[in-house]
Amino acid sequence: MKKKTVKPSRVALYVVLLLLVVVYLLPAYLTLITALKDPSEISLPHSWDFPAVLNWKSFSEAFALLKPNIINSFILTICATAISIALGSINGYVFSKWKFKGSELIFTLLLFGMFIPYQVILIPLFQTLRAMNLYGGLPGLILAHVVYGLPITSLIFRNFYMQIPDSLVESATLDGAGFFSIYTQVIFPLSIPGFVVTSIWQSTQIWNEFLWGITLTRHSANPITVGLAQLAGGQAVSWNLPMAGSILAALPVLFIYIVMGRYFIRGLLAGSVKG
Amino acid sequence: MARVELEKVFKRYGSFETVHGIDLAIKDNEFVVLVGPSGCGKSTILRMIAGLEEISDGTMRIGDRVVNDIDPKSRNVAMVFQNYALYPHKNVFDNMGFSLKMAGLSRNEIKEKVEQAAKVLELTPYLDRKPAALSGGQRQRVAMGRAIVRDPDVFLFDEPLSNLDAQLRTQMRMELKKLHIKMKTTTIYVTHDQVEAMTLADRIVVIKDGTIHQVGTPIEVFEKPKTVFVAKFIGNPPTNIMAGQVAEQGGAKGILCENGMFLPFPHETALEIGRKVLAGIRPDAIAAEEAVNKFSPAWQYDVQVLFSEIVGGQSLLEFDINGTSMVAELDGRHKVDPGTTLKLGFDLDRLFVFDPETNLALDW
Ligand SMILES: Nc1ncnc2c1ncn2[C@@H]1O[C@H](COP(=O)(O)OP(=O)(O)OP(=O)(O)O)[C@@H](O)[C@H]1O
Numbered sequence: 001m002k003k004k005t006v007k008p009s010r011v012a013l014y015v016v017l018l019l020l021v022v023v024y025l026l027p028a029y030l031t032l033i034t035a036l037k038d039p040s041e042i043s044l045p046h047s048w049d050f051p052a053v054l055n056w057k058s059f060s061e062a063f064a065l066l067k068p069n070i071i072n073s074f075i076l077t078i079c080a081t082a083i084s085i086a087l088g089s090i091n092g093y094v095f096s097k098w099k100f101k102g103s104e105l106i107f108t109l110l111l112f113g114m115f116i117p118y119q120v121i122l123i124p125l126f127q128t129l130r131a132m133n134l135y136g137g138l139p140g141l142i143l144a145h146v147v148y149g150l151p152i153t154s155l156i157f158r159n160f161y162m163q164i165p166d167s168l169v170e171s172a173t174l175d176g177a178g179f180f181s182i183y184t185q186v187i188f189p190l191s192i193p194g195f196v197v198t199s200i201w202q203s204t205q206i207w208n209e210f211l212w213g214i215t216l217t218r219h220s221a222n223p224i225t226v227g228l229a230q231l232a233g234g235q236a237v238s239w240n241l242p243m244a245g246s247i248l249a250a251l252p253v254l255f256i257y258i259v260m261g262r263y264f265i266r267g268l269l270a271g272s273v274k275g
Numbered sequence: 276m277a278r279v280e281l282e283k284v285f286k287r288y289g290s291f292e293t294v295h296g297i298d299l300a301i302k303d304n305e306f307v308v309l310v311g312p313s314g315c316g317k318s319t320i321l322r323m324i325a326g327l328e329e330i331s332d333g334t335m336r337i338g339d340r341v342v343n344d345i346d347p348k349s350r351n352v353a354m355v356f357q358n359y360a361l362y363p364h365k366n367v368f369d370n371m372g373f374s375l376k377m378a379g380l381s382r383n384e385i386k387e388k389v390e391q392a393a394k395v396l397e398l399t400p401y402l403d404r405k406p407a408a409l410s411g412g413q414r415q416r417v418a419m420g421r422a423i424v425r426d427p428d429v430f431l432f433d434e435p436l437s438n439l440d441a442q443l444r445t446q447m448r449m450e451l452k453k454l455h456i457k458m459k460t461t462t463i464y465v466t467h468d469q470v471e472a473m474t475l476a477d478r479i480v481v482i483k484d485g486t487i488h489q490v491g492t493p494i495e496v497f498e499k500p501k502t503v504f505v506a507k508f509i510g511n512p513p514t515n516i517m518a519g520q521v522a523e524q525g526g527a528k529g530i531l532c533e534n535g536m537f538l539p540f541p542h543e544t545a546l547e548i549g550r551k552v553l554a555g556i557r558p559d560a561i562a563a564e565e566a567v568n569k570f571s572p573a574w575q576y577d578v579q580v581l582f583s584e585i586v587g588g589q590s591l592l593e594f595d596i597n598g599t600s601m602v603a604e605l606d607g608r609h610k611v612d613p614g615t616t617l618k619l620g621f622d623l624d625r626l627f628v629f630d631p632e633t634n635l636a637l638d639w
Pocket residue numbers: 288291293311312313314315316317318319320467
């Protein structure tokens with residue numbers, strides 16, 4: 001067997017890549033070791049030291065403190081994701097298969113919603129929710145996320161459905177199916193990859209969102225991101241708790257990507273329906 | 276089963292008109308084939324009959340009903356699409372049973388009808404399979420099965436065989452014909468394959484640019500084309516067309532072509548001398564060798580062979596006559612070297628005469 005000669009440029013490339021990996025992983029490392037330290041052991045000069053004894057209790061304590069927020073976040077994420085992808089799917093179905101006069105214009109206007117930053121609409125959103133008597137609780141936050149998620153979910157579903165041949169819909173029409181039965185019998189069963197993509201996207205966005213969480217909900221309805229911030233605020237913080245909390249908060253998203261990640265890629269790339 | 280009638284039917288997309296007021300009456304049980312070049316509006320007409328496209332103007336009747344404003348599912352028509360449009364996530368049974376399920380039939384009734392159709396189409400072994408696991412021919416049959424389980428008033432086919440290879444196409448064509456003989460359902464079939472048109476149709480409708488050029492039996496369309504387009508489009512190779520004028524030569528009236536060739540009329544005619552015409556002669560109306568002697572010497576011509584090829588039991592011969600090239604389709608195998616001079620006989624009983632201005636066949 002011939003020994004491969006390693007080019008210097010390759011070596012340089014890998015060294016650079018390795019360095020970048022280290023830089024990227026440092027915060028995660030710091031989070032982990034801090035979470036595992038006893039509060040008394042945490043100090044700025046020794047922040048990079050490995051913990052003398054592993055303090056697993058941080059996690060259970062953080063969990064106990066954050067439990068209401070975690071429950072809130074689960075309710076928020078599940079409801080807002082489910083509603084926004086269900087509506088997005090129907091929207092996509094209409095914009096791709098039931099075009100009407102002006103539907104392209106409406107679709108374009110809808111897409112503008114994707115480019116509006118959260119901060120820009122914060123105050124009007126706050127006022128609207130208050131006028132609707134939804135300010136402060138989870139339903140209001142869910143509504144905000146549903147509405148804000150519609151542009152992207154509608155877009156993904158519309159593009160997905162554009163690849164389903166129109167003749168399938170026409171054929172179903174002649175077979176006697178109407179608007180809803182075509183959706184439930186033909187379109188929906190073909191859109192599982194679309195649902196995977198949008199649900200991953202939406203749940204990650206919603207789970208990680210902070211700004212609306214802190215401005216639109218009262219204490220009892222705060223999501224996990226807000227709970228974490230509060231854990232880290234104040235004067236004498238035992239840093240092991242927010243660090244452990246961060247890890248707990250990251251777990252669901254991590255889990256979604258590990259379990260559904262390959263469907264995500266597949267759904268984004270393929271999504272086509274073979275005739 | 277039902278008649279289908281189109282009266283002055285137009286289709287416009289905005290200001291762009293694609294179907295220009297066609298009239299067509301299809302009888303009960305009839306098998307009608309729409310042929311024409313790509314983009315002439317065949318699919319549009321079919322889709323208007325199905326109700327998938329609105330008609331911009333005119334009247335459409337199925338049976339005794341005016342269906343202009345009746346939605347597709349209430350027209351009781353079944354359509355087979357070129358790409359079959361099978362539901363990819365449903366197995367063959369569910370694909371075929373879908374319309375029955377939508378109509379609210381019981382599980383048992385659906386089972387009975389689907390199994391019966393599957394038997395006719397020899398699909399019984401595949402009922403559990405998804406379309407992706409079927410061959411092209413099998414998918415085609417499923418698409419057909421989906422149409423026949425419903426027992427519709429009208430079958431609509433949009434180039435259903437064009438995705439199949441030549442052999443399978445021939446086989447499916449014959450099965451389709453047998454199916455029609457058995458079921459007798461009114462059928463409208465779109466194709467641009469004229470062999471399919473000639474073999475399947477009770478009547479052929481030749482369409483060009485959104486207007487009907489001729490409606491007739493395959494033999495009428497072949498032997499009595501109403502326009503130059505029909506003469507050229509139906510039949511392969513196409514009809515030889517030559518410009519000329521009515522003249523008298525040696526006491527006989529005929530067409531003096533621009534290349535000097537004289538085609539005597541086979542019967543009396545009122546066409547006046549000097550009138551400009553187009554003469555058409557089908558390649559298969561030309562004979563060679565002994566067959567030439569069937570014709571009077573006035574119908575025989577000396578030509579120069581440009582090219583010849585053998586197609587199965589027949590030969591195609593491209594030849595030059597006074598500087599114009601024409602094609603003959605000869606019975607038997609004739610391999611003739613280019614440049615050879617040959618005597619050919621023209622069957623002028625089958626001569627076509629058209630008006631060069633309107634391109635319409637003349638009454639002569
Ligand atoms: N939505 C549309 N908007 C504008 N023009 C259209 C539309 N659909 C079809 N056309 C035009 O109508 C004409 C007829 O189209 P049609 O599909 O009926 O042709 P066809 O005879 O079926 O052709 P082919 O043999 O290629 O299938 C074409 O010129 C086409 O460009």
